[in-house]
Amino acid sequence: MILSPVSDADLDRAFAALADPVRRAIIARLSRGAATVNELAEPFEISKQAVSKHIQVLELAGLVSRTRDAQRRPVHLEAARLEAMTGWIDRYRLAAEQRFRSLDAVLERTASPAASAATTPNTDKEQQP
Amino acid sequence: MILSPVSDADLDRAFAALADPVRRAIIARLSRGAATVNELAEPFEISKQAVSKHIQVLELAGLVSRTRDAQRRPVHLEAARLEAMTGWIDRYRLAAEQRFRSLDAVLERTASPAASAATTPNTDKEQQP
DNA sequence: GCTGTAATCAACGTATTAGTTGATCAAGGA
DNA sequence: TCCTTGATCAACTAATACGTTGATTACAGC
Incomplete structure:
Protein backbone atom coordinates (compact mmCIF):
# COMPACT_ATOMS: atom_id res chain seq x y z
CA MET A 1 0.00 0.00 0.00
CA LEU A 82 -6.98 8.95 9.27
CA GLU A 83 -4.42 6.27 8.53
CA ALA A 84 -1.68 8.88 8.26
CA MET A 85 -2.59 10.10 11.73
CA THR A 86 -2.46 6.67 13.33
CA GLY A 87 0.78 6.09 11.46
CA TRP A 88 2.35 9.13 13.07
CA ILE A 89 1.11 8.20 16.53
CA ASP A 90 2.04 4.55 16.31
CA ARG A 91 5.59 5.29 15.31
CA TYR A 92 6.30 6.93 18.64
CA ARG A 93 3.91 4.89 20.72
CA LEU A 94 5.56 1.66 19.65
CA ALA A 95 9.03 3.10 20.22
CA ALA A 96 8.03 4.16 23.72
CA GLU A 97 6.42 0.83 24.54
CA GLN A 98 9.43 -1.10 23.35
CA ARG A 99 11.69 1.13 25.41
CA PHE A 100 9.37 0.63 28.35
CA ARG A 101 9.77 -3.12 28.11
CA SER A 102 13.55 -2.86 28.10
CA LEU A 103 15.68 -3.07 31.21
CA ASP A 104 16.47 0.61 31.07
CA ALA A 105 12.83 1.41 31.36
CA VAL A 106 12.38 -0.89 34.32
CA LEU A 107 15.24 0.80 36.13
CA GLU A 108 13.82 4.19 35.35
CA ARG A 109 10.53 3.24 36.97
CA THR A 110 11.72 1.33 40.05
CA ALA A 111 15.01 2.90 41.10
CA SER A 112 15.38 6.45 42.33
CA PRO A 113 14.88 8.99 39.56
CA ALA A 114 18.37 10.37 40.28
CA ALA A 115 19.86 6.92 39.74
CA SER A 116 17.87 6.41 36.60
CA ALA A 117 19.05 9.76 35.32
CA ALA A 118 22.58 8.62 36.00
CA THR A 119 22.10 5.27 34.30
CA THR A 120 20.43 6.81 31.27
CA PRO A 121 22.58 9.73 30.24
CA ASN A 122 20.70 9.65 26.99
CA THR A 123 20.72 13.29 26.00
CA ASP A 124 20.85 12.95 22.25
CA LYS A 125 18.49 14.99 20.20
CA GLU A 126 15.44 14.04 18.28
CA GLN A 127 16.36 12.11 15.23
CA GLN A 128 13.71 11.13 12.74
CA PRO A 129 13.52 7.35 12.52
CA MET B 1 -5.34 -5.56 27.81
CA LEU B 82 -1.54 7.67 22.49
CA GLU B 83 -3.13 4.26 22.24
CA ALA B 84 -6.52 5.69 23.16
CA MET B 85 -6.19 8.14 20.29
CA THR B 86 -5.35 5.49 17.72
CA GLY B 87 -8.16 3.41 19.14
CA TRP B 88 -10.66 6.16 18.47
CA ILE B 89 -9.37 6.78 14.96
CA ASP B 90 -9.12 3.13 13.99
CA ARG B 91 -12.68 2.41 14.98
CA TYR B 92 -14.02 4.73 12.32
CA ARG B 93 -11.23 4.25 9.84
CA LEU B 94 -11.77 0.50 9.78
CA ALA B 95 -15.52 0.91 9.52
CA ALA B 96 -15.11 3.26 6.58
CA GLU B 97 -12.61 1.00 4.84
CA GLN B 98 -14.81 -2.03 5.28
CA ARG B 99 -17.76 -0.10 3.97
CA PHE B 100 -15.63 1.08 1.09
CA ARG B 101 -14.85 -2.51 0.11
CA SER B 102 -18.50 -3.50 0.23
CA LEU B 103 -20.90 -3.36 -2.68
CA ASP B 104 -22.71 -0.43 -1.11
CA ALA B 105 -19.58 1.60 -1.32
CA VAL B 106 -19.09 0.74 -4.94
CA LEU B 107 -22.64 1.79 -5.69
CA GLU B 108 -22.17 4.97 -3.72
CA ARG B 109 -19.19 5.87 -5.85
CA THR B 110 -20.75 5.08 -9.18
CA ALA B 111 -24.48 5.65 -8.73
CA SER B 112 -26.16 8.81 -7.49
CA PRO B 113 -25.34 9.71 -3.88
CA ALA B 114 -29.03 10.27 -3.18
CA ALA B 115 -29.67 6.58 -3.78
CA SER B 116 -26.88 5.60 -1.42
CA ALA B 117 -28.22 7.94 1.24
CA ALA B 118 -31.55 6.20 0.92
CA THR B 119 -29.96 2.80 1.42
CA THR B 120 -28.16 3.90 4.58
CA PRO B 121 -30.67 5.76 6.72
CA ASN B 122 -28.52 5.10 9.80
CA THR B 123 -28.65 8.35 11.72
CA ASP B 124 -27.98 7.19 15.29
CA LYS B 125 -25.39 9.03 17.28
CA GLU B 126 -21.86 8.16 18.19
CA GLN B 127 -21.91 5.53 20.90
CA GLN B 128 -19.07 5.01 23.32
CA PRO B 129 -17.90 1.39 23.48
C1' DG C 1 -39.62 33.24 -15.02
C1' DC C 2 -40.71 32.20 -10.17
C1' DT C 3 -40.40 29.64 -5.92
C1' DG C 4 -38.29 26.50 -2.63
C1' DT C 5 -34.30 24.11 -1.02
C1' DA C 6 -29.20 23.26 -0.13
C1' DA C 7 -25.33 25.40 1.03
C1' DT C 8 -21.98 29.03 1.39
C1' DC C 9 -20.35 33.91 2.10
C1' DA C 10 -19.75 38.03 5.05
C1' DA C 11 -19.40 40.54 9.18
C1' DC C 12 -19.25 40.46 13.93
C1' DG C 13 -18.48 39.27 19.23
C1' DT C 14 -16.24 36.42 22.33
C1' DA C 15 -13.04 33.00 23.99
C1' DT C 16 -8.93 30.60 23.67
C1' DT C 17 -4.06 30.03 22.36
C1' DA C 18 0.97 30.76 21.51
C1' DG C 19 4.32 33.65 22.29
C1' DT C 20 6.85 37.36 24.86
C1' DT C 21 9.35 39.52 29.20
C1' DG C 22 10.09 40.00 34.10
C1' DA C 23 9.66 38.15 38.61
C1' DT C 24 9.51 34.22 41.75
C1' DC C 25 10.14 29.65 43.84
C1' DA C 26 12.86 25.40 44.98
C1' DA C 27 16.96 22.74 45.44
C1' DG C 28 22.17 21.98 45.49
C1' DG C 29 26.84 23.22 46.04
C1' DA C 30 30.80 26.43 47.23
C1' DT D 1 24.68 31.86 53.84
C1' DC D 2 25.09 33.11 49.14
C1' DC D 3 24.91 31.94 44.42
C1' DT D 4 23.68 29.19 40.52
C1' DT D 5 20.54 26.27 38.12
C1' DG D 6 15.95 24.37 36.81
C1' DA D 7 11.47 25.48 36.30
C1' DT D 8 7.18 27.90 36.99
C1' DC D 9 4.11 32.04 37.75
C1' DA D 10 2.08 36.50 36.24
C1' DA D 11 0.74 39.89 33.05
C1' DC D 12 0.31 41.23 28.51
C1' DT D 13 -0.22 41.12 23.14
C1' DA D 14 -1.43 39.19 18.63
C1' DA D 15 -3.62 35.75 16.21
C1' DT D 16 -6.90 32.24 15.67
C1' DA D 17 -11.28 29.53 16.56
C1' DC D 18 -16.30 28.89 17.32
C1' DG D 19 -20.60 30.54 17.16
C1' DT D 20 -24.19 33.88 15.78
C1' DT D 21 -27.36 36.43 12.20
C1' DG D 22 -28.33 38.20 7.60
C1' DA D 23 -27.45 38.10 2.74
C1' DT D 24 -26.25 35.51 -1.41
C1' DT D 25 -25.35 31.78 -4.76
C1' DA D 26 -26.73 27.40 -7.19
C1' DC D 27 -29.85 24.20 -8.69
C1' DA D 28 -34.67 21.71 -9.42
C1' DG D 29 -39.43 21.71 -10.34
C1' DC D 30 -43.58 23.95 -11.52
Missing part, protein backbone atom coordinates in the same frame (compact mmCIF):
# COMPACT_ATOMS: atom_id res chain seq x y z
CA ILE A 2 1.34 3.40 -0.95
CA LEU A 3 1.22 5.99 1.77
CA SER A 4 0.69 9.51 0.56
CA PRO A 5 3.16 12.00 2.00
CA VAL A 6 1.64 14.13 4.73
CA SER A 7 3.28 17.43 5.59
CA ASP A 8 3.73 18.87 9.02
CA ALA A 9 1.03 21.43 8.29
CA ASP A 10 -1.28 18.62 7.18
CA LEU A 11 -0.83 16.92 10.52
CA ASP A 12 -1.45 20.24 12.27
CA ARG A 13 -4.77 20.59 10.53
CA ALA A 14 -5.76 16.94 10.90
CA PHE A 15 -5.13 16.79 14.65
CA ALA A 16 -6.73 20.18 15.21
CA ALA A 17 -9.74 19.02 13.23
CA LEU A 18 -10.29 16.05 15.53
CA ALA A 19 -9.89 18.19 18.63
CA ASP A 20 -13.56 19.12 18.51
CA PRO A 21 -16.40 16.84 19.64
CA VAL A 22 -18.72 18.05 16.89
CA ARG A 23 -16.19 17.23 14.20
CA ARG A 24 -15.44 13.84 15.76
CA ALA A 25 -19.15 13.08 15.76
CA ILE A 26 -19.26 14.04 12.09
CA ILE A 27 -16.39 11.65 11.39
CA ALA A 28 -18.21 8.94 13.31
CA ARG A 29 -21.35 9.53 11.29
CA LEU A 30 -19.48 9.52 7.99
CA SER A 31 -17.82 6.23 8.80
CA ARG A 32 -21.26 4.73 8.12
CA GLY A 33 -21.68 6.46 4.79
CA ALA A 34 -21.70 9.78 2.99
CA ALA A 35 -24.12 12.46 4.14
CA THR A 36 -25.21 15.96 3.22
CA VAL A 37 -24.65 19.04 5.36
CA ASN A 38 -28.28 19.06 6.43
CA GLU A 39 -28.13 15.44 7.51
CA LEU A 40 -24.93 16.06 9.40
CA ALA A 41 -26.30 19.17 11.07
CA GLU A 42 -29.50 17.53 12.25
CA PRO A 43 -28.22 15.95 15.51
CA PHE A 44 -26.61 19.19 16.71
CA GLU A 45 -28.13 22.25 18.28
CA ILE A 46 -25.82 24.64 16.52
CA SER A 47 -26.69 26.41 13.30
CA LYS A 48 -26.29 24.81 9.89
CA GLN A 49 -23.70 27.43 9.01
CA ALA A 50 -21.58 26.37 11.96
CA VAL A 51 -21.72 22.75 10.79
CA SER A 52 -20.78 23.88 7.31
CA LYS A 53 -17.71 25.55 8.78
CA HIS A 54 -16.82 22.37 10.66
CA ILE A 55 -16.98 20.47 7.40
CA GLN A 56 -14.71 23.03 5.77
CA VAL A 57 -12.21 22.48 8.57
CA LEU A 58 -12.37 18.73 8.04
CA GLU A 59 -11.99 19.17 4.29
CA LEU A 60 -8.99 21.48 4.65
CA ALA A 61 -7.49 18.85 6.92
CA GLY A 62 -7.94 16.24 4.20
CA LEU A 63 -10.22 14.15 6.39
CA VAL A 64 -13.30 14.48 4.19
CA SER A 65 -14.08 15.48 0.64
CA ARG A 66 -17.18 16.67 -1.15
CA THR A 67 -18.74 15.68 -4.40
CA ARG A 68 -21.59 17.30 -6.27
CA ASP A 69 -25.13 16.03 -6.69
CA ALA A 70 -27.37 18.84 -7.95
CA GLN A 71 -27.70 21.28 -5.09
CA ARG A 72 -26.58 18.69 -2.59
CA ARG A 73 -22.94 18.38 -1.68
CA PRO A 74 -22.46 14.94 -0.11
CA VAL A 75 -19.51 14.63 2.24
CA HIS A 76 -17.53 11.43 2.53
CA LEU A 77 -14.68 10.27 4.70
CA GLU A 78 -11.07 10.10 3.54
CA ALA A 79 -9.73 7.11 5.42
CA ALA A 80 -6.21 7.64 4.11
CA ARG A 81 -5.73 10.75 6.19
CA ILE B 2 -7.44 -3.14 29.82
CA LEU B 3 -8.19 0.14 28.15
CA SER B 4 -8.58 3.08 30.47
CA PRO B 5 -11.77 5.04 29.84
CA VAL B 6 -11.12 8.28 28.01
CA SER B 7 -13.71 11.04 28.14
CA ASP B 8 -14.73 13.25 25.29
CA ALA B 9 -12.90 16.16 26.91
CA ASP B 10 -9.80 13.99 27.21
CA LEU B 11 -9.87 13.37 23.48
CA ASP B 12 -10.39 17.08 22.89
CA ARG B 13 -7.25 17.87 24.81
CA ALA B 14 -5.22 15.02 23.37
CA PHE B 15 -5.94 15.84 19.73
CA ALA B 16 -5.49 19.56 20.33
CA ALA B 17 -2.17 18.82 22.00
CA LEU B 18 -0.86 17.01 18.94
CA ALA B 19 -2.05 19.78 16.63
CA ASP B 20 1.16 21.69 17.20
CA PRO B 21 4.50 20.85 15.56
CA VAL B 22 6.48 21.80 18.67
CA ARG B 23 4.45 19.47 20.84
CA ARG B 24 4.69 16.67 18.29
CA ALA B 25 8.46 17.11 18.24
CA ILE B 26 8.44 16.86 22.02
CA ILE B 27 6.48 13.63 21.81
CA ALA B 28 8.95 12.31 19.25
CA ARG B 29 11.85 13.17 21.51
CA LEU B 30 10.23 11.57 24.55
CA SER B 31 9.60 8.34 22.67
CA ARG B 32 13.34 7.76 23.07
CA GLY B 33 13.36 8.44 26.79
CA ALA B 34 12.52 10.93 29.50
CA ALA B 35 13.95 14.43 29.31
CA THR B 36 13.96 17.65 31.30
CA VAL B 37 12.41 20.91 30.21
CA ASN B 38 15.79 22.37 29.35
CA GLU B 39 16.70 19.38 27.22
CA LEU B 40 13.36 19.57 25.47
CA ALA B 41 13.63 23.31 24.92
CA GLU B 42 17.12 23.21 23.47
CA PRO B 43 16.23 22.38 19.81
CA PHE B 44 13.66 25.17 19.58
CA GLU B 45 14.10 28.88 19.10
CA ILE B 46 11.26 29.80 21.41
CA SER B 47 11.73 30.63 25.07
CA LYS B 48 12.00 28.00 27.77
CA GLN B 49 8.78 29.32 29.30
CA ALA B 50 6.94 28.63 26.08
CA VAL B 51 8.22 25.04 26.07
CA SER B 52 7.17 24.69 29.68
CA LYS B 53 3.68 25.74 28.66
CA HIS B 54 3.67 23.19 25.85
CA ILE B 55 4.57 20.50 28.35
CA GLN B 56 1.72 21.62 30.57
CA VAL B 57 -0.63 21.23 27.63
CA LEU B 58 0.67 17.74 26.97
CA GLU B 59 0.36 16.86 30.66
CA LEU B 60 -3.20 18.14 30.88
CA ALA B 61 -3.94 16.01 27.83
CA GLY B 62 -2.60 12.93 29.63
CA LEU B 63 0.10 12.43 27.02
CA VAL B 64 3.04 12.99 29.35
CA SER B 65 3.66 13.03 33.08
CA ARG B 66 6.33 14.51 35.29
CA THR B 67 8.31 13.08 38.16
CA ARG B 68 10.64 14.82 40.56
CA ASP B 69 14.41 14.60 40.68
CA ALA B 70 15.77 17.37 42.88
CA GLN B 71 15.20 20.58 40.96
CA ARG B 72 14.77 18.70 37.72
CA ARG B 73 11.33 17.60 36.59
CA PRO B 74 11.86 14.84 34.03
CA VAL B 75 9.02 14.40 31.55
CA HIS B 76 8.08 11.00 30.20
CA LEU B 77 5.62 9.77 27.65
CA GLU B 78 2.27 8.17 28.52
CA ALA B 79 1.83 5.66 25.72
CA ALA B 80 -1.62 4.67 26.97
CA ARG B 81 -3.13 7.96 25.91
Whole structure:
Protein backbone atom coordinates (compact mmCIF):
# COMPACT_ATOMS: atom_id res chain seq x y z
CA MET A 1 0.00 0.00 0.00
CA ILE A 2 1.34 3.40 -0.95
CA LEU A 3 1.22 5.99 1.77
CA SER A 4 0.69 9.51 0.56
CA PRO A 5 3.16 12.00 2.00
CA VAL A 6 1.64 14.13 4.73
CA SER A 7 3.28 17.43 5.59
CA ASP A 8 3.73 18.87 9.02
CA ALA A 9 1.03 21.43 8.29
CA ASP A 10 -1.28 18.62 7.18
CA LEU A 11 -0.83 16.92 10.52
CA ASP A 12 -1.45 20.24 12.27
CA ARG A 13 -4.77 20.59 10.53
CA ALA A 14 -5.76 16.94 10.90
CA PHE A 15 -5.13 16.79 14.65
CA ALA A 16 -6.73 20.18 15.21
CA ALA A 17 -9.74 19.02 13.23
CA LEU A 18 -10.29 16.05 15.53
CA ALA A 19 -9.89 18.19 18.63
CA ASP A 20 -13.56 19.12 18.51
CA PRO A 21 -16.40 16.84 19.64
CA VAL A 22 -18.72 18.05 16.89
CA ARG A 23 -16.19 17.23 14.20
CA ARG A 24 -15.44 13.84 15.76
CA ALA A 25 -19.15 13.08 15.76
CA ILE A 26 -19.26 14.04 12.09
CA ILE A 27 -16.39 11.65 11.39
CA ALA A 28 -18.21 8.94 13.31
CA ARG A 29 -21.35 9.53 11.29
CA LEU A 30 -19.48 9.52 7.99
CA SER A 31 -17.82 6.23 8.80
CA ARG A 32 -21.26 4.73 8.12
CA GLY A 33 -21.68 6.46 4.79
CA ALA A 34 -21.70 9.78 2.99
CA ALA A 35 -24.12 12.46 4.14
CA THR A 36 -25.21 15.96 3.22
CA VAL A 37 -24.65 19.04 5.36
CA ASN A 38 -28.28 19.06 6.43
CA GLU A 39 -28.13 15.44 7.51
CA LEU A 40 -24.93 16.06 9.40
CA ALA A 41 -26.30 19.17 11.07
CA GLU A 42 -29.50 17.53 12.25
CA PRO A 43 -28.22 15.95 15.51
CA PHE A 44 -26.61 19.19 16.71
CA GLU A 45 -28.13 22.25 18.28
CA ILE A 46 -25.82 24.64 16.52
CA SER A 47 -26.69 26.41 13.30
CA LYS A 48 -26.29 24.81 9.89
CA GLN A 49 -23.70 27.43 9.01
CA ALA A 50 -21.58 26.37 11.96
CA VAL A 51 -21.72 22.75 10.79
CA SER A 52 -20.78 23.88 7.31
CA LYS A 53 -17.71 25.55 8.78
CA HIS A 54 -16.82 22.37 10.66
CA ILE A 55 -16.98 20.47 7.40
CA GLN A 56 -14.71 23.03 5.77
CA VAL A 57 -12.21 22.48 8.57
CA LEU A 58 -12.37 18.73 8.04
CA GLU A 59 -11.99 19.17 4.29
CA LEU A 60 -8.99 21.48 4.65
CA ALA A 61 -7.49 18.85 6.92
CA GLY A 62 -7.94 16.24 4.20
CA LEU A 63 -10.22 14.15 6.39
CA VAL A 64 -13.30 14.48 4.19
CA SER A 65 -14.08 15.48 0.64
CA ARG A 66 -17.18 16.67 -1.15
CA THR A 67 -18.74 15.68 -4.40
CA ARG A 68 -21.59 17.30 -6.27
CA ASP A 69 -25.13 16.03 -6.69
CA ALA A 70 -27.37 18.84 -7.95
CA GLN A 71 -27.70 21.28 -5.09
CA ARG A 72 -26.58 18.69 -2.59
CA ARG A 73 -22.94 18.38 -1.68
CA PRO A 74 -22.46 14.94 -0.11
CA VAL A 75 -19.51 14.63 2.24
CA HIS A 76 -17.53 11.43 2.53
CA LEU A 77 -14.68 10.27 4.70
CA GLU A 78 -11.07 10.10 3.54
CA ALA A 79 -9.73 7.11 5.42
CA ALA A 80 -6.21 7.64 4.11
CA ARG A 81 -5.73 10.75 6.19
CA LEU A 82 -6.98 8.95 9.27
CA GLU A 83 -4.42 6.27 8.53
CA ALA A 84 -1.68 8.88 8.26
CA MET A 85 -2.59 10.10 11.73
CA THR A 86 -2.46 6.67 13.33
CA GLY A 87 0.78 6.09 11.46
CA TRP A 88 2.35 9.13 13.07
CA ILE A 89 1.11 8.20 16.53
CA ASP A 90 2.04 4.55 16.31
CA ARG A 91 5.59 5.29 15.31
CA TYR A 92 6.30 6.93 18.64
CA ARG A 93 3.91 4.89 20.72
CA LEU A 94 5.56 1.66 19.65
CA ALA A 95 9.03 3.10 20.22
CA ALA A 96 8.03 4.16 23.72
CA GLU A 97 6.42 0.83 24.54
CA GLN A 98 9.43 -1.10 23.35
CA ARG A 99 11.69 1.13 25.41
CA PHE A 100 9.37 0.63 28.35
CA ARG A 101 9.77 -3.12 28.11
CA SER A 102 13.55 -2.86 28.10
CA LEU A 103 15.68 -3.07 31.21
CA ASP A 104 16.47 0.61 31.07
CA ALA A 105 12.83 1.41 31.36
CA VAL A 106 12.38 -0.89 34.32
CA LEU A 107 15.24 0.80 36.13
CA GLU A 108 13.82 4.19 35.35
CA ARG A 109 10.53 3.24 36.97
CA THR A 110 11.72 1.33 40.05
CA ALA A 111 15.01 2.90 41.10
CA SER A 112 15.38 6.45 42.33
CA PRO A 113 14.88 8.99 39.56
CA ALA A 114 18.37 10.37 40.28
CA ALA A 115 19.86 6.92 39.74
CA SER A 116 17.87 6.41 36.60
CA ALA A 117 19.05 9.76 35.32
CA ALA A 118 22.58 8.62 36.00
CA THR A 119 22.10 5.27 34.30
CA THR A 120 20.43 6.81 31.27
CA PRO A 121 22.58 9.73 30.24
CA ASN A 122 20.70 9.65 26.99
CA THR A 123 20.72 13.29 26.00
CA ASP A 124 20.85 12.95 22.25
CA LYS A 125 18.49 14.99 20.20
CA GLU A 126 15.44 14.04 18.28
CA GLN A 127 16.36 12.11 15.23
CA GLN A 128 13.71 11.13 12.74
CA PRO A 129 13.52 7.35 12.52
CA MET B 1 -5.34 -5.56 27.81
CA ILE B 2 -7.44 -3.14 29.82
CA LEU B 3 -8.19 0.14 28.15
CA SER B 4 -8.58 3.08 30.47
CA PRO B 5 -11.77 5.04 29.84
CA VAL B 6 -11.12 8.28 28.01
CA SER B 7 -13.71 11.04 28.14
CA ASP B 8 -14.73 13.25 25.29
CA ALA B 9 -12.90 16.16 26.91
CA ASP B 10 -9.80 13.99 27.21
CA LEU B 11 -9.87 13.37 23.48
CA ASP B 12 -10.39 17.08 22.89
CA ARG B 13 -7.25 17.87 24.81
CA ALA B 14 -5.22 15.02 23.37
CA PHE B 15 -5.94 15.84 19.73
CA ALA B 16 -5.49 19.56 20.33
CA ALA B 17 -2.17 18.82 22.00
CA LEU B 18 -0.86 17.01 18.94
CA ALA B 19 -2.05 19.78 16.63
CA ASP B 20 1.16 21.69 17.20
CA PRO B 21 4.50 20.85 15.56
CA VAL B 22 6.48 21.80 18.67
CA ARG B 23 4.45 19.47 20.84
CA ARG B 24 4.69 16.67 18.29
CA ALA B 25 8.46 17.11 18.24
CA ILE B 26 8.44 16.86 22.02
CA ILE B 27 6.48 13.63 21.81
CA ALA B 28 8.95 12.31 19.25
CA ARG B 29 11.85 13.17 21.51
CA LEU B 30 10.23 11.57 24.55
CA SER B 31 9.60 8.34 22.67
CA ARG B 32 13.34 7.76 23.07
CA GLY B 33 13.36 8.44 26.79
CA ALA B 34 12.52 10.93 29.50
CA ALA B 35 13.95 14.43 29.31
CA THR B 36 13.96 17.65 31.30
CA VAL B 37 12.41 20.91 30.21
CA ASN B 38 15.79 22.37 29.35
CA GLU B 39 16.70 19.38 27.22
CA LEU B 40 13.36 19.57 25.47
CA ALA B 41 13.63 23.31 24.92
CA GLU B 42 17.12 23.21 23.47
CA PRO B 43 16.23 22.38 19.81
CA PHE B 44 13.66 25.17 19.58
CA GLU B 45 14.10 28.88 19.10
CA ILE B 46 11.26 29.80 21.41
CA SER B 47 11.73 30.63 25.07
CA LYS B 48 12.00 28.00 27.77
CA GLN B 49 8.78 29.32 29.30
CA ALA B 50 6.94 28.63 26.08
CA VAL B 51 8.22 25.04 26.07
CA SER B 52 7.17 24.69 29.68
CA LYS B 53 3.68 25.74 28.66
CA HIS B 54 3.67 23.19 25.85
CA ILE B 55 4.57 20.50 28.35
CA GLN B 56 1.72 21.62 30.57
CA VAL B 57 -0.63 21.23 27.63
CA LEU B 58 0.67 17.74 26.97
CA GLU B 59 0.36 16.86 30.66
CA LEU B 60 -3.20 18.14 30.88
CA ALA B 61 -3.94 16.01 27.83
CA GLY B 62 -2.60 12.93 29.63
CA LEU B 63 0.10 12.43 27.02
CA VAL B 64 3.04 12.99 29.35
CA SER B 65 3.66 13.03 33.08
CA ARG B 66 6.33 14.51 35.29
CA THR B 67 8.31 13.08 38.16
CA ARG B 68 10.64 14.82 40.56
CA ASP B 69 14.41 14.60 40.68
CA ALA B 70 15.77 17.37 42.88
CA GLN B 71 15.20 20.58 40.96
CA ARG B 72 14.77 18.70 37.72
CA ARG B 73 11.33 17.60 36.59
CA PRO B 74 11.86 14.84 34.03
CA VAL B 75 9.02 14.40 31.55
CA HIS B 76 8.08 11.00 30.20
CA LEU B 77 5.62 9.77 27.65
CA GLU B 78 2.27 8.17 28.52
CA ALA B 79 1.83 5.66 25.72
CA ALA B 80 -1.62 4.67 26.97
CA ARG B 81 -3.13 7.96 25.91
CA LEU B 82 -1.54 7.67 22.49
CA GLU B 83 -3.13 4.26 22.24
CA ALA B 84 -6.52 5.69 23.16
CA MET B 85 -6.19 8.14 20.29
CA THR B 86 -5.35 5.49 17.72
CA GLY B 87 -8.16 3.41 19.14
CA TRP B 88 -10.66 6.16 18.47
CA ILE B 89 -9.37 6.78 14.96
CA ASP B 90 -9.12 3.13 13.99
CA ARG B 91 -12.68 2.41 14.98
CA TYR B 92 -14.02 4.73 12.32
CA ARG B 93 -11.23 4.25 9.84
CA LEU B 94 -11.77 0.50 9.78
CA ALA B 95 -15.52 0.91 9.52
CA ALA B 96 -15.11 3.26 6.58
CA GLU B 97 -12.61 1.00 4.84
CA GLN B 98 -14.81 -2.03 5.28
CA ARG B 99 -17.76 -0.10 3.97
CA PHE B 100 -15.63 1.08 1.09
CA ARG B 101 -14.85 -2.51 0.11
CA SER B 102 -18.50 -3.50 0.23
CA LEU B 103 -20.90 -3.36 -2.68
CA ASP B 104 -22.71 -0.43 -1.11
CA ALA B 105 -19.58 1.60 -1.32
CA VAL B 106 -19.09 0.74 -4.94
CA LEU B 107 -22.64 1.79 -5.69
CA GLU B 108 -22.17 4.97 -3.72
CA ARG B 109 -19.19 5.87 -5.85
CA THR B 110 -20.75 5.08 -9.18
CA ALA B 111 -24.48 5.65 -8.73
CA SER B 112 -26.16 8.81 -7.49
CA PRO B 113 -25.34 9.71 -3.88
CA ALA B 114 -29.03 10.27 -3.18
CA ALA B 115 -29.67 6.58 -3.78
CA SER B 116 -26.88 5.60 -1.42
CA ALA B 117 -28.22 7.94 1.24
CA ALA B 118 -31.55 6.20 0.92
CA THR B 119 -29.96 2.80 1.42
CA THR B 120 -28.16 3.90 4.58
CA PRO B 121 -30.67 5.76 6.72
CA ASN B 122 -28.52 5.10 9.80
CA THR B 123 -28.65 8.35 11.72
CA ASP B 124 -27.98 7.19 15.29
CA LYS B 125 -25.39 9.03 17.28
CA GLU B 126 -21.86 8.16 18.19
CA GLN B 127 -21.91 5.53 20.90
CA GLN B 128 -19.07 5.01 23.32
CA PRO B 129 -17.90 1.39 23.48
C1' DG C 1 -39.62 33.24 -15.02
C1' DC C 2 -40.71 32.20 -10.17
C1' DT C 3 -40.40 29.64 -5.92
C1' DG C 4 -38.29 26.50 -2.63
C1' DT C 5 -34.30 24.11 -1.02
C1' DA C 6 -29.20 23.26 -0.13
C1' DA C 7 -25.33 25.40 1.03
C1' DT C 8 -21.98 29.03 1.39
C1' DC C 9 -20.35 33.91 2.10
C1' DA C 10 -19.75 38.03 5.05
C1' DA C 11 -19.40 40.54 9.18
C1' DC C 12 -19.25 40.46 13.93
C1' DG C 13 -18.48 39.27 19.23
C1' DT C 14 -16.24 36.42 22.33
C1' DA C 15 -13.04 33.00 23.99
C1' DT C 16 -8.93 30.60 23.67
C1' DT C 17 -4.06 30.03 22.36
C1' DA C 18 0.97 30.76 21.51
C1' DG C 19 4.32 33.65 22.29
C1' DT C 20 6.85 37.36 24.86
C1' DT C 21 9.35 39.52 29.20
C1' DG C 22 10.09 40.00 34.10
C1' DA C 23 9.66 38.15 38.61
C1' DT C 24 9.51 34.22 41.75
C1' DC C 25 10.14 29.65 43.84
C1' DA C 26 12.86 25.40 44.98
C1' DA C 27 16.96 22.74 45.44
C1' DG C 28 22.17 21.98 45.49
C1' DG C 29 26.84 23.22 46.04
C1' DA C 30 30.80 26.43 47.23
C1' DT D 1 24.68 31.86 53.84
C1' DC D 2 25.09 33.11 49.14
C1' DC D 3 24.91 31.94 44.42
C1' DT D 4 23.68 29.19 40.52
C1' DT D 5 20.54 26.27 38.12
C1' DG D 6 15.95 24.37 36.81
C1' DA D 7 11.47 25.48 36.30
C1' DT D 8 7.18 27.90 36.99
C1' DC D 9 4.11 32.04 37.75
C1' DA D 10 2.08 36.50 36.24
C1' DA D 11 0.74 39.89 33.05
C1' DC D 12 0.31 41.23 28.51
C1' DT D 13 -0.22 41.12 23.14
C1' DA D 14 -1.43 39.19 18.63
C1' DA D 15 -3.62 35.75 16.21
C1' DT D 16 -6.90 32.24 15.67
C1' DA D 17 -11.28 29.53 16.56
C1' DC D 18 -16.30 28.89 17.32
C1' DG D 19 -20.60 30.54 17.16
C1' DT D 20 -24.19 33.88 15.78
C1' DT D 21 -27.36 36.43 12.20
C1' DG D 22 -28.33 38.20 7.60
C1' DA D 23 -27.45 38.10 2.74
C1' DT D 24 -26.25 35.51 -1.41
C1' DT D 25 -25.35 31.78 -4.76
C1' DA D 26 -26.73 27.40 -7.19
C1' DC D 27 -29.85 24.20 -8.69
C1' DA D 28 -34.67 21.71 -9.42
C1' DG D 29 -39.43 21.71 -10.34
C1' DC D 30 -43.58 23.95 -11.52
